[in-house]
Amino acid sequence: MEPPVSPSPSHFVRIEGLKKRFGDFVALNGVSFDVDDGSTLALLGPSGCGKTTMLRCIAGLETAEEGYIEIGGKVVFDSSSRVNLMPEQRELGIVFQSYAVWPHMTVAENVGFPLKVRRTPKAEIRERVTRILKLVGLGDWYDRPATQLSGGQQQRVALARALVHEPRLVLFDEALSNLDAQLREQMRMELKILQDRLNFTAIYVTHDQAEAFALAEHVVVMNRGHIETVGLPRDVFHRPQTPFVARFLGLNVHSGTVLSVGRVPDVANHEPLDADDVYAQVRLPDGETLWGRIGQDSPPRPGDDVLVCLRREHLGLSAPSVSGGIATQALAGRNGFIGTIRASSFLGLTEEYVIDVSGGELRAIQPVSGLDAGDPVAVTVRPCDCIILSEHRTLKATQRADLKKAG
Amino acid sequence: MATDAMAHSDPSGRTARRSRFWRPQVIVPLVGVVIGILLIIGPFLATLIRSVLVWGEEGAAVSAANFTSLLSDPHFYQAIGNTLICSTGAMVLSCLLGFSLAWVVSRTDMPGRGWFEIANLIPFFLSPYVGAIAWTYLCAPNSGLIQNFFSDTFGISLAFLDIYSLGGAIWVLTLFYTPYVYLFVIAPLRRMDAALEDAARVHGASFGYTMRHIVIPLVMPAILSGALIVFVTSAGLFDIPLALLSPRGIRTMPTEIYSAVQYPADFGRAAAFGVLAMIVTVIFTLMQRRYLGRRNYDIVSGKGYRPRVIQLRPAGRVAALTLEIVYIGSGVVLPIIALLMVSFSSIWTGRFNSNFLTMENYNYVLFGYDLTQRAIVNSIQLALVGATVGVVLAVLQGYFLNRGPARWRAWIDAALSLPLGIPGIILGLGFLILAIRTPLYSTLAIVLIAYVARFFPFATRTVSSMFLAINPELEQSARSSGASWGQTMRLVLLPLLKPSLVAAWLMLFVIFIRELGATILLYAQGTETISVALVLLSERSFGYVAALAVIQLCLLLGAFVVFRLSRASLAQS
Numbered sequence: 012m013e014p015p016v017s018p019s020p021s022h023f024v025r026i027e028g029l030k031k032r033f034g035d036f037v038a039l040n041g042v043s044f045d046v047d048d049g050s051t052l053a054l055l056g057p058s059g060c061g062k063t064t065m066l067r068c069i070a071g072l073e074t075a076e077e078g079y080i081e082i083g084g085k086v087v088f089d090s091s092s093r094v095n096l097m098p099e100q101r102e103l104g105i106v107f108q109s110y111a112v113w114p115h116m117t118v119a120e121n122v123g124f125p126l127k128v129r130r131t132p133k134a135e136i137r138e139r140v141t142r143i144l145k146l147v148g149l150g151d152w153y154d155r156p157a158t159q160l161s162g163g164q165q166q167r168v169a170l171a172r173a174l175v176h177e178p179r180l181v182l183f184d185e186a187l188s189n190l191d192a193q194l195r196e197q198m199r200m201e202l203k204i205l206q207d208r209l210n211f212t213a214i215y216v217t218h219d220q221a222e223a224f225a226l227a228e229h230v231v232v233m234n235r236g237h238i239e240t241v242g243l244p245r246d247v248f249h250r251p252q253t254p255f256v257a258r259f260l261g262l263n264v265h266s267g268t269v270l271s272v273g274r275v276p277d278v279a280n281h282e283p284l285d286a287d288d289v290y291a292q293v294r295l296p297d298g299e300t301l302w303g304r305i306g307q308d309s310p311p312r313p314g315d316d317v318l319v320c321l322r323r324e325h326l327g328l329s330a331p332s333v334s335g336g337i338a339t340q341a342l343a344g345r346n347g348f349i350g351t352i353r354a355s356s357f358l359g360l361t362e363e364y365v366i367d368v369s370g371g372e373l374r375a376i377q378p379v380s381g382l383d384a385g386d387p388v389a390v391t392v393r394p395c396d397c398i399i400l401s402e403h404r405t406l407k408a409t410q411r412a413d414l415k416k417a418g
Numbered sequence: 419m420a421t422d423a424m425a426h427s428d429p430s431g432r433t434a435r436r437s438r439f440w441r442p443q444v445i446v447p448l449v450g451v452v453i454g455i456l457l458i459i460g461p462f463l464a465t466l467i468r469s470v471l472v473w474g475e476e477g478a479a480v481s482a483a484n485f486t487s488l489l490s491d492p493h494f495y496q497a498i499g500n501t502l503i504c505s506t507g508a509m510v511l512s513c514l515l516g517f518s519l520a521w522v523v524s525r526t527d528m529p530g531r532g533w534f535e536i537a538n539l540i541p542f543f544l545s546p547y548v549g550a551i552a553w554t555y556l557c558a559p560n561s562g563l564i565q566n567f568f569s570d571t572f573g574i575s576l577a578f579l580d581i582y583s584l585g586g587a588i589w590v591l592t593l594f595y596t597p598y599v600y601l602f603v604i605a606p607l608r609r610m611d612a613a614l615e616d617a618a619r620v621h622g623a624s625f626g627y628t629m630r631h632i633v634i635p636l637v638m639p640a641i642l643s644g645a646l647i648v649f650v651t652s653a654g655l656f657d658i659p660l661a662l663l664s665p666r667g668i669r670t671m672p673t674e675i676y677s678a679v680q681y682p683a684d685f686g687r688a689a690a691f692g693v694l695a696m697i698v699t700v701i702f703t704l705m706q707r708r709y710l711g712r713r714n715y716d717i718v719s720g721k722g723y724r725p726r727v728i729q730l731r732p733a734g735r736v737a738a739l740t741l742e743i744v745y746i747g748s749g750v751v752l753p754i755i756a757l758l759m760v761s762f763s764s765i766w767t768g769r770f771n772s773n774f775l776t777m778e779n780y781n782y783v784l785f786g787y788d789l790t791q792r793a794i795v796n797s798i799q800l801a802l803v804g805a806t807v808g809v810v811l812a813v814l815q816g817y818f819l820n821r822g823p824a825r826w827r828a829w830i831d832a833a834l835s836l837p838l839g840i841p842g843i844i845l846g847l848g849f850l851i852l853a854i855r856t857p858l859y860s861t862l863a864i865v866l867i868a869y870v871a872r873f874f875p876f877a878t879r880t881v882s883s884m885f886l887a888i889n890p891e892l893e894q895s896a897r898s899s900g901a902s903w904g905q906t907m908r909l910v911l912l913p914l915l916k917p918s919l920v921a922a923w924l925m926l927f928v929i930f931i932r933e934l935g936a937t938i939l940l941y942a943q944g945t946e947t948i949s950v951a952l953v954l955l956s957e958r959s960f961g962y963v964a965a966l967a968v969i970q971l972c973l974l975l976g977a978f979v980v981f982r983l984s985r986a987s988l989a990q991s
């Protein structure tokens with residue numbers, strides 16, 4: 012298979028059309044993406060979507076049926092020319108979620124392993140291991156048996172082991188997920204610093220969106236073996252491209268029908284507009300209307316069924332001034348609708364509300380506002396925060412558009 | 419006693435205290451533990467005391483003469499040397515074979531591995547004595563089926579193959595003890611976090627390097643546990659040396675002890691031999707405990723992947739299949755074929771000849787000869803009663819070791835595990851010394867006691883490991899819902915323990931059906947077992963021996979089938 016895009020020198024990893032099945036189950040269904048040299052790519056997605064399988068294919072621990080993988084200009088896998096390098100020939104580093112620190116070795120033996128198999132002279136191994144152990148904050152643990160380490164320390168050993176031979180590409184499979192929140196935060200920072208210092212390319216698998224956004228230059232969201240979205244963290248976060256991504260990021264997703272499409276939403280609470288954006292007025296199932304920003308390239312036409320995606324934090328709640336009155340009066344011309352509070356839960360600084368609206372329920376996060384279950388409530392949202400997506404968009408178009416944007 | 423009475427001068431306090439102690443949950447398990455300890459201490463002390471007694475003109479005297487004469491006897495060193503050669507050879511080969519089989523079955527895509535996985539355990543259930551006899555049919559010099567087959571079909575002479583040799587004994591020992599290593603190794607191989615291997619591969623290690631530096635070291639504790647058991651058990655095994663080495667006058671430790679108590683009996687010499695063997699066994703067992711205590715790390719991670727199955731290349735497939743076929747063939751199929759051939763032949767010449775086909779051997783063994791009839795009945799009785807008694811003891815001891823007072827657990831556990839390595843013939847000797855002047859001598863009861871004493875720790879281990887997996891809160895909640903201790907045992911604990919009880923019972927049944935080492939010293943006219951009858955018949959007719967062996971084999975394979983059907987597991991701890 013010829014790669015469709017001409018190779019760009021800045022792409023350190025190139026993956027084209029990767030397919031992998033386990034029996035009848037398709038774990039990867041034609042996955043393609045690139046990773047820039049020296050950057051971090053986060054693979055994000057729900058459990059079972061194929062992230063680990065993807066990583067294992069890159070590492071050579073799993074053999075795909077179809078596809079092409081190139082690392083640092085070297086083809087390591089190509090189903091058409093039957094190239095398939097063994098894991099040890101791919102010159103990588105890897106950090107597993109389970110650490111995989113060998114319990115029968117000391118810390119130094121664990122970390123020095125990649126150098127030992129490469130027949131590095133003893134003195135040099137010692138020096139490099141000492142240096143990297145200092146770097147990960149385990150300088151004093153050189154000769155300790157690995158079994159005596161705590162979880163966080165084992166994590167560092169695994170990290171040091173993955174970096175000691177200075178691989179150009181390091182793979183992380185949920186590498187920080189077993190740590191407590193504080194340690195995870197700290198390790199994230201350290202990873203960033205290490206990457207600046209050692210200048211490796213990283214592919215980082217996680218199902219924690221905050222971690223992906225914090226660590227990565229680019230984010231890939233996967234769903235059932237294919238890529239939903241590729242993009243910059245900000246874009247993926249603010250402009251989810253597909254309903255799946257919106258749901259995955261925790262947005263409220265409701266169905267509606269397009270009434271009209273325009274450049275300027277006809278409501279009171281809109282912000283200065285971005286010239287590129289297109290807006291649409293959508294009718295919700297019970298007849299209320301809402302203005303929102305169209306999130307995809309090809310705008311829907313009036314009459315199309317679409318999905319309205321609302322971030323919990325972007326919703327404004329207020330007690331309607333006229334109880335039981337007409338909705339538009341209560342909203343005073345703002346973009347929104349009326350609902351009833353069903354339940355609330357206290358989160359500390361904020362409170363999360365479950366609101367019954369026509370055609371479903373909605374979740375909103377607000378500073379504590381004293382609304383009670385059973386109260387009617389006016390829900391308002393700025394049109395630019397209300398994202399309108401159509402369910403049946405072909406993914407190819409999205410992917411291509413975003414690949415261009417990301418590249 | 420007086421201080422006790424003073425400290426608790428309040429009479430009501432004293433009754434309260436006493437009634438606490440006399441609660442059934444304390445007393446009943448304690449009975450099991452006390453019986454277990456008496457069963458161990460009795461023969462041990464008897465052997466020890468007998469070993470330092472010498473009978474002279476004026477009665478018994480304490481003396482080290484038994485030891486000095488033993489230690490100055492060159493036969494002693496020959497026997498020890500031969501035993502060491504046999505058990506070391508068997509240990510090394512069993513480890514190689516056991517690890518290879520476990521790895522092939524658990525980690526590769528070898529065809530038929532599900533089937534082989536079970537088949538590899540069959541030798542575990544068979545009788546080593548019968549196996550050795552079958553191998554004499556297969557591989558006796560000049561007249562074995564194998565030699566005849568090769569010279570008849572290929573014209574190749576395999577005259578150099580002689581099963582009556584140290585090499586032959588090592589071979590048969592290996593066939594029977596490979597499943598021990600296999601069982602120990604397959605569990606960690608299967609549960610091992612695959613990331614441990616994958617990390618090595620990604621960081622630059624080849625397949626072979628990963629095998630040598632990661633996989634084998636990680637399962638080393640399991641390999642060594644298996645190795646020690648194979649070493650100790652095959653050093654003390656009487657059956658195979660009796661069948662393969664005694665005919666050539668090759669001395670070993672167990673056969674020397676046996677001949678020491680034959681007429682003219684020298685119990686002092688046998689006891690001294692036994693004491694030395696016990697000391698060595700106990701030292702080995704303690705060393706193993708210490709080693710495992712230090713190195714028992716956890717190689718199973720919380721959320722790992724299933725270990726990857728390795729896709730074998732054609733050459734690898736052929737090699738793996740050959741390995742399996744050679745093992746199952748040598749350990750199960752060929753011996754059974756040989757036994758069947760011999761048992762259906764009126765004359766045995768080392769070739770199967772349909773002219774000599776007959777049922778007479780079975781007819782004689784089953785209906786015509788009172789010794790074999792008696793032996794079959796005795797063996798079945800001993801196995802049924804012995805296995806039941808053993809499992810009851812195991813439950814009581816398991817309860818004590820897992821739910822009883824914590825203070826003495828470790829010591830009692832160590833004490834109760836002592837017989838695990840002690841050769842059957844030495845324990846038999848101890849009971850013989852104990853019982854020889856009592857009415858117990860020459861009864862089935864003494865054989866039964868010896869069986870239980872030698873083998874209850876196997877059952878206790880199996881049951882105890884199941885106890886570990888049962889949350890005590892299950893029983894506590896039964897108690898707080900108003901059940902008495904007895905009801906809790908009957909309605910909650912025993913049903914939960916059932917898989918391990920079935921496994922332990924079947925294991926004891928199998929062991930007792932085939933036991934020879936202890937029985938050979940304790941049997942008398944009327945209390946022969948199948949294995950003893952096989953030994954007695956071996957001087958008379960190949961056909962009778964083979965027919966009786968096939969009958970024993972059916973009992974053992976029956977137990978194996980029940981074992982598979984009950985889905986009980988051979989828990990290793």
Ligand SMILES: Nc1ncnc2c1ncn2[C@@H]1O[C@H](COP(=O)(O)OP(=O)(O)OP(=O)(O)O)[C@@H](O)[C@H]1O
Nearest residue numbers: 033036038056057058059060061062063064065218
């Ligand atoms: N060896 C295998 N055999 C069969 N199915 C497999 C195998 N490995 C993975 N799968 C299946 O492939 C799918 C993707 O698995 P994968 O481990 O890649 O998911 P993941 O995205 O890493 O999930 P998680 O976040 O839970 O780790 C899952 O449905 C899994 O059941």
Ligand SMILES: [Mg+2]
Nearest residue numbers: 062063064185
């Ligand atoms: Mg995963």
